[in-house]
Amino acid sequence: MNIYLFSVLNKWLSIVLVSSLSLFGNLNFQEKVYTKEVKYTASNSNIVAEVLKYDTVTKYVTNRPIGIAYTVTQGKDGYAYVDKVTGNEVVIENKTDEVVEVGIGEVGEYTGTLTGYGPDCPGCSAVGNVSCRTYEGSKHSLINNGVTYVDHEYGTVRILAAALTKFPCGTMIYVDNGILPPFYGVVMDTGYTMRQAYANGKIWIDLAFPAEGTSLTAGATSYNTKYSVVRWGW
Numbered sequence: 156m157n158i159y160l161f162s163v164l165n166k167w168l169s170i171v172l173v174s175s176l177s178l179f180g181n182l183n184f185q186e187k188v189y190t191k192e193v194k195y196t197a198s199n200s201n202i203v204a205e206v207l208k209y210d211t212v213t214k215y216v217t218n219r220p221i222g223i224a225y226t227v228t229q230g231k232d233g234y235a236y237v238d239k240v241t242g243n244e245v246v247i248e249n250k251t252d253e254v255v256e257v258g259i260g261e262v263g264e265y266t267g268t269l270t271g272y273g274p275d276c277p278g279c280s281a282v283g284n285v286s287c288r289t290y291e292g293s294k295h296s297l298i299n300n301g302v303t304y305v306d307h308e309y310g311t312v313r314i315l316a317a318a319l320t321k322f323p324c325g326t327m328i329y330v331d332n333g334i335l336p337p338f339y340g341v342v343m344d345t346g347y348t349m350r351q352a353y354a355n356g357k358i359w360i361d362l363a364f365p366a367e368g369t370s371l372t373a374g375a376t377s378y379n380t381k382y383s384v385v386r387w388g389w
Contacts, residue, residue, distance in 0.1 A: 207233035207250040218387045219258025225308065225385070228254040263384025267358025269332045270348075271372035272316065273365060274298050278347065285314065285344040285363075287324035290389050295343060302363040308386070309339050316344035316361035318353035325389030328360070332377035339385075358382060 209230035219225060230253025235246045274283030274297035283298030290307050295314075303311050309327055322328070322342045331337040340362065352359035360382065364372040 271375035273367035
């Protein structure tokens with residue numbers, strides 16, 4: 156064999172061997188460190204882990220229609236450990252019990268008329284204020300604050316006007332008129348038409364829009380709208 160070729164081949168084999176040893180050396184080192192850490196944790200552990208399971212608290216309320224359940228507080232497990240040396244339990248994270256409200260109130264299924272209105276409607280407040288106070292006790296203006304409201308339970312919902320003697324302020328209704336995508340609306344306003352309709356045994360609800368007399372407002376009109384109350388008042 157050519158001496159020069161043999162020399163080159165020998166150097167190449169040496170490089171491969173050194174690289175292989177380095178590689179396996181690193182793997183062995185990592186494995187030893189991992190094993191050492193596991194043994195250290197096991198041999199020095201004086202704790203016994205424990206999961207604190209949350210409980211479910213059921214409350215029966217009259218401001219939700221019968222059969223309607225709402226989770227007020229989501230349950231969450233807690234964590235603790237018992238020190239095997241002292242015998243003391245140490246809570247790492249407290250559990251949160253789940254709170255569920257189950258309705259025993261009046262059934263809230265209706266069929267009626269839905270129309271749209273704006274803050275510039277005849278008889279409406281000049282600054283767009285609705286008839287009801289918010290859950291927080293403040294005023295809400297359709298002009299300044301918009302036609303939606305951030306409810307403390309249902310999030311962002313549309314604002315509705317209805318007969319307050321039937322649907323008190325804060326009543327939450329699931330609305331399906333077959334035209335608009337179904338949505339949740341909260342009663343925060345009222346009007347003469349709504350009150351008169353209810354006095355005559357009919358259900359008529361108005362959906363708030365940014366302005367009166369637009370195509371969007373007119374497009375909400377339906378005479379066969381399904382209303383499902385999920386909460387009576389605040």
